[in-house]
Amino acid sequence: MNTYNATPIAKSDRIKKLVDHLYAKMPEIEAARAELITESYQSTEGQPVIMRKARAFEHILKHLPIIIRPDELIVGSTTIAPRGCQTYPEFSYDWLEAEFETVETRSADPFYIADETKKRLLKANAYWKGKTTSELASSYMAKETHRAMKHNFFTPGNYFYNGVGHVTVQYEEVLSVGLKGVKARAQKEMDSCQFGDANYSTKMRFLEAVIISCDAVINYAKRYSVLAAEMADKESNAVRKAELLTIADVCSRVPENPAESFQEACQSFWFIQQVLQIESSGHSISPGRFDQYMYPYYEKGIKEGTLTREYAQELIDCIWVKLNDLNKCRDAASAEGFAGYSLFQNLIVGGQTVKGRDATNDLSFMCITASEHVFLPMPSLSVRVWHGSSQDLLIRAAELTRTGIGLPAYYNDDVIIPALVNRGIKMEEARNYNIIGCVEPQVPGKTEGWHDSAFFNMCRPLEMVFSNGYDKGEVASIQTGDVESFRTFEEFFEAYRKQMEYNIELMVNANNAIDIAHAQLAPLPFESCLVDDCMKRGMSLQEGGAIYNFTGPQGFGIANVADSLYTIKKLVYDEKKVTMGELKRALELNFGKGLDAITAGEIAMDVAKSLAKEGKTVTPDILQATIQSVMEMELPEEQKKRYEEIHDMILELPKYGNDIDEVDELATEAAYVYTRPLENYKNPRGGIFQAGLYPVSANVPLGAQTGATPDGRLAHTPVADGVGPTSGYDVSGPTASCNSVAKLDHAIASNGTLFNMKMHPTAMAGQKGLESFVDLIRGYFDQQGMHMQFNVVDRATLLDAQKHPEKYSGLIVRVAGYSALFTTLSKSLQDDIIKRTEQAEGR
């Protein structure tokens, strides 16, 4: 039987001080990294890209200003300002320049930027014109792909404008052999290269780049050692002086050497986690199974009596604080989609060992305790659940959920392991899976999963069925015929499938173009040397060096599509209460509920195009006047009444999320329309595409670009989040919602599915509340659900927080694959979270 010590440990005073210091000011953008990479690139023109990358990394780590913050035990900060961020002009930069004046005041994730910093960045950025990954990617895409992006079918923005990230490296190896050992492996590979090898030149350069990069990290740690020693010298407080001397000692040894103590293991882990995010701007660099790979160092310390559980907890808490010190500034649109200053560093506890036994240990509990102590969004804490999970661990996790922090998320081993095996992964490796970013499962240290490669809005192709491929007055997709000519529901569904498949292929085109751009311009030697089998193959992750390669774009809007299909099936075809023509016009005119500026603009654009076709000149004045008249247009009372009647009829229909098989079946089919075609596509790294079903928080901004849908959703309102029901449509309680969602085929969506549920605190009160909560998760997982996460706050609290943000600066909500401070979210996202049905017990 598995034994562990689950006793919670008290929070030390240090942690509160560290957190207060971190959140004292608005985060700030710094210019040092942009300047350093530019300087280095200017001096390495003409060299192989991989060498330029390594030299730039070396140059940055040698000169980036360093700081040890007050009371820190674990050191290493990417910026001088707490929670500050560097910029990464090699991926893209023009959005930031365009947003210089608004980035400090925008609603989602504002950053302070000094005028001096703006000047410095402008100077550095100038070098990168025409040299960024986004520009190269853009040039590789088909013109149809650009058109589809312009019409908002999907957005591949994540890797289009940034590094990839989304990886879990072999922390374990660094802890056990040190970077010294990694370098030795690189050297051994070099020694085994034969002059006649076809890849001799690229492999040798790659391995050379690896060694330069490892040395750069070793020296970076030594800079901290020196700084700590200097600070110790000046320190008058004896306790702090001793701490600084320990830090100096630790940083002189790791990550170069194998970790000898738990503190060395923690510090070594941290340097790796931090510098990966200096090398590239990719987010979702996920620590993964921290409780597993850190355990030997903890166990040794406890056994030898050199480590107390209290000190171990304090060190873990310190790492949790540091995970929140890292930050990233995204463009305004992406900031809405990933709101909450989140870097999605997913850390997972529990689950199974490679032998298929319960993996719970002391650290599994201490990680949960750390999130309770630190009470910040990072890490994205996750718990693996399986039939053999320790009930103690799940109850402890439920206690954390009940605090309202929105953590942890729960994952089902019994779906994820077979889903990975189905993708060609060995059973033992599949059992060792962790989660990347929001919800994406993969094998740590062996995978380049490209997990967040695009958001695909499944409602937009549905709109194209109604418009026969027209959007904003022009052809935007393929033509599937006049919607009024479809005689059966099956014909309609077939048209939807065609619209989907066409746009899915274009998304693949976009992803692969971006993929190639990263391989050609942004191979990352340091990240690559910590993922198998890059060194053996002599190529970077970006070029296909990983053992497992995937591309995982995620679809969202399943609930809207399912309910829409049901409306059409029921009202138009089965009961014939509404004609397709009526429905089409009702959608165009937003069910007679009034047109907002966006819809009016679209209609005006149609009018303008047809005028132009007739040879008439359309001036901006005419266009403006047309928009105005469309907005003021009063529908004939009779028409308006009919559209409202249709809307009422739609609202009365059964909806997805209530455990009604007929509707849920359509949801399953709608999901397949997205997930199945993707499996047929390959990426340039030799892997396949695999679908995910989750929107992060993109359901809000992308919903704003989607007209009214036949499920009764009004124009430009958010589409449903994740695989869950539409906000407010699930009225039969949590078990019914869970059952509906469990009917989807989650295993085929092996890039992850996301099911958000909001819990009222009363639903979790007392020991009984906790137990029932755990049983609810287990009941959902028994039916092959994949993931579940919860917000436990009451509506009144959230409404009050909107009115008085100052009173709620610490209020954490679960947004999507992560938790964020509620008050930092945009108003529209706040509204969406408030609307998600409260699954409190009724009565």
Add this chain to the structure above:
Amino acid sequence: MSMSDYMNAKGRIFDIQRYSIHDGQGIRTIVFLKGCALRCKWCCNPESQSFEIETMTINGKSKVMGKDVTVAEVMETVKRDLPYYRRSGGGITLSGGECLLQPEFSVGLLKAAKDIGISTAIESMAFAKYETIEKFLPYLDTYLMDIKHIDADKHKEFTGHENRQMLENAVRVALSKQTELVIRVPVIPGFNDTEKELLDIAQFADNLPGVTKIHILPYHAYGRGKYEGLGREYPMGDVKGPSDSQMQAFKEAIESKTSLHCYIGG
């Protein structure tokens, strides 16, 4: 009656509520039966009282309260949460109304629940002939029995009926040893919210063989809107429920004077 005829037994219900976690063991589905013999002034489900199908206005929309269904139809819904019952040891709870007033239907539901191996409970006032109750017991895991007052006159004044038969039934159910008997007491201001009145009930419960638990449920006015929706006057007016500290004091009094475990709330 053939083996499965009970699946076709008909009854009248007004709601089915899933994921109920504060009434009995585990995650439960509560079936609310329509029709009650009592007219408790504080009743928070006034739509449960009349057996007749009626219309209630909620949030400006009128809703028909009451539906005739078969055991099989109800079980369709109940069975949907089997995975959660399995994990939690939960099951079905019959509430109301008073399920003893529709014995054939109720017993049918309990049998059907036992057929699929889930736990069964009823919330009931025991206001029926013992011969009726006896039919429930072989299929009943937990009897959540309301005892509202020991004094017969006061009971009649506030509920419309005396309590003699109910108290007798409590004793007989306890003696039968066929089911776990749990006593529940709504704590109603001006009716039984004194330590003495509650202790009288608790001591009675403590003397019932096998009874170890008593639940005291604080009065709340959540049902008020329903009275308006039914076009009826709310009999409790603006009365406020007992405070948390009062409830805590009651619990302590009961636990110090009896051997019962006392729980606040369901």
